[in-house]
Amino acid sequence: MNLLMLAMVLMGLAALAGVYRLAVGPTLTDRIIGLDMLFACAIGFCLLAAWTIERTVYLDVAIGLALTSIVVTLSWARLIELQSQEKQS
């Protein structure tokens, strides 16, 4: 059980890197990359939580988070791309 707690703390450090890139990223794409990292860390946290309490409920949460992360990343990336092309022409 202590090893799971240690893994959660280290994943929290990785999520802090995502928060830093989301806050101070120089371009908009960097912020979306930080958001992607935060979603991935959330999926990892869901896996570790399901492992800790030994129930399958958090695995459903992890599947929902994965689908949401795909939709969010695709729509933001498309929006930034269209905006850049508009400014360019």
Place this chain on the structure above:
Amino acid sequence: MIAVWLTLALAVIVMLIAALGLLRLPDSLARQHAVTKAVTLALSIMILSLIGFVILQDLGGAWILRLVVLLIILLAFIPLASHALAKSGYQEMIKDEKGKTDATEINDVKR
């Protein structure tokens, strides 16, 4: 059981390497390259480790079903999001540099 814990440690180490690349790399394309691939690898290794734990503890088929579905979703759709991020990063990078000849190349290919 030791193999399960070692695999979990490997997953966490790969995730920390992804975080390091997110912090230290100089460019938005390079950061995207570091993060998406390393995160896919880390989550896949973590799911495999949890599958090993479930098999060792004999927790049942509902775990295996959900974990395999999650693995398929991650492996199918994270490269898609990574490609979209790379395209948007490239467009944003060439936005300020007008007059470069290779700047319009990706637009010609796409249309």
